[in-house]
Amino acid sequence: MQSRPKISDAEWQVMKVLWQKSPVTANEIVEKLTAETAWKPKTVRTLISRLTAKDAIGFDKTGRQYMYYPVLTEEECVRQETRSFMTRIRTGALKPMLAAFLEEENLSQEEIDELKCILDKKGEK
Amino acid sequence: MQSRPKISDAEWQVMKVLWQKSPVTANEIVEKLTAETAWKPKTVRTLISRLTAKDAIGFDKTGRQYMYYPVLTEEECVRQETRSFMTRIRTGALKPMLAAFLEEENLSQEEIDELKCILDKKGEK
DNA sequence: TAACAAGTATTACAGATGTAATCCAAAAGT
DNA sequence: ACTTTTGGATTACATCTGTAATACTTGTTA
Numbered sequence: 001m002q003s004r005p006k007i008s009d010a011e012w013q014v015m016k017v018l019w020q021k022s023p024v025t026a027n028e029i030v031e032k033l034t035a036e037t038a039w040k041p042k043t044v045r046t047l048i049s050r051l052t053a054k055d056a057i058g059f060d061k062t063g064r065q066y067m068y069y070p071v072l073t074e075e076e077c078v079r080q081e082t083r084s085f086m087t088r089i090r091t092g093a094l095k096p097m098l099a100a101f102l103e104e105e106n107l108s109q110e111e112i113d114e115l116k117c118i119l120d121k122k123g124e125k
Numbered sequence: 126m127q128s129r130p131k132i133s134d135a136e137w138q139v140m141k142v143l144w145q146k147s148p149v150t151a152n153e154i155v156e157k158l159t160a161e162t163a164w165k166p167k168t169v170r171t172l173i174s175r176l177t178a179k180d181a182i183g184f185d186k187t188g189r190q191y192m193y194y195p196v197l198t199e200e201e202c203v204r205q206e207t208r209s210f211m212t213r214i215r216t217g218a219l220k221p222m223l224a225a226f227l228e229e230e231n232l233s234q235e236e237i238d239e240l241k242c243i244l245d246k247k248g249e250k
Numbered sequence: 251t252a253a254c255a256a257g258t259a260t261t262a263c264a265g266a267t268g269t270a271a272t273c274c275a276a277a278a279g280t
Numbered sequence: 281a282c283t284t285t286t287g288g289a290t291t292a293c294a295t296c297t298g299t300a301a302t303a304c305t306t307g308t309t310a
Contacts, residue, residue, distance in 0.1 A: 008267055012213050026287070042270050049289075050267090064277055065285070078214055085210045088137050089203055102243055112244050118227050119244075123237045152255075167300050174259075175297090189257060191305055198307055 004080055005054035007072075013037065014047045018057060019074045023067035129205055130179035138162065139172045143182060144199045148192035200244075 017032050030044045051057045059066035142157050155169045174180040184191035
């Protein structure tokens with residue numbers, strides 16, 4: 001069971017590692033994250049455990065070590081986050097919110113063009 | 126003290142009420158929110174208390190009732206949320222994320238046009 | 251002025267989260 | 281085979297959140 005388990009901030013870090021490359025051992029995850037963050041190895045282990053408990057990631061036991069892989073895709077999770085972000089932010093008018101959002105981001109010219117392209121497609125449909 | 130207190134999901138609902146209109150009495154907030162949500166009046170009171178504790182909102186005591194008003198502006202809060210949303214989501218490439226983001230939203234034609242307008246302005250500058 | 255009503259403040263309590271440490275079992279080395 | 285190591289499972293614990301209920305104060309009313 002797990003329609004849409006909530007992934008916490010810290011857990012997201014682990015998901016991101018697995019989305020980049022999988023399957024990997026717990027140790028590989030630990031190495032990456034202890035390098036990027038200030039977490040102790042045990043902390044990362046805890047996050048991994050919680051994610052498996054939530055069925056957000058899975059593993060195959062190949063001998064002593066487990067090989068972890070993501071169960072939830074990055075797509076779904078981004079979608080999920082987007083939804084909760086939007087409901088949180090939105091007061092009614094979408095525009096001021098998105099304006100602030102876009103202001104906040106330092107978009108490159110290419111990114112801007114790509115976004116316009118996406119919007120065009122949505123527009124004509 | 127409060128550089129950037131974290132506003133929880135439930136607390137955001139209260140902030141949104143105050144951003145729409147302020148100052149208001151606790152009762153007005155309670156009425157709005159018990160109508161929109163399934164919360165009991167006491168629950169809303171708790172949220173109000175926590176927000177004052179965080180200095181996210183303030184009040185003037187006029188007699189026995191307090192008049193509440195937001196201390197943090199909607200702008201700052203949206204910016205804040207945007208930032209944490211982006212750092213959470215972002216793996217490196219902005220595009221796939223924003224694509225999913227825009228896909229997810231059901232934008233009206235007008236909204237699409239407005240966004241393109243915002244993008245244009247960013248683009249030319 | 252005493253009792254009441256209406257707001258505010260305090261307390262409650264379970265589950266999520268951040269951040270680990272300790273315990274246990276099996277693999278690996280001696 | 282016994283001990284050491286190592287990785288996974290269990291336990292820890294404070295804070296934050298969701299969701300309220302109870303207690304306390306002080307205007308208001310009889």
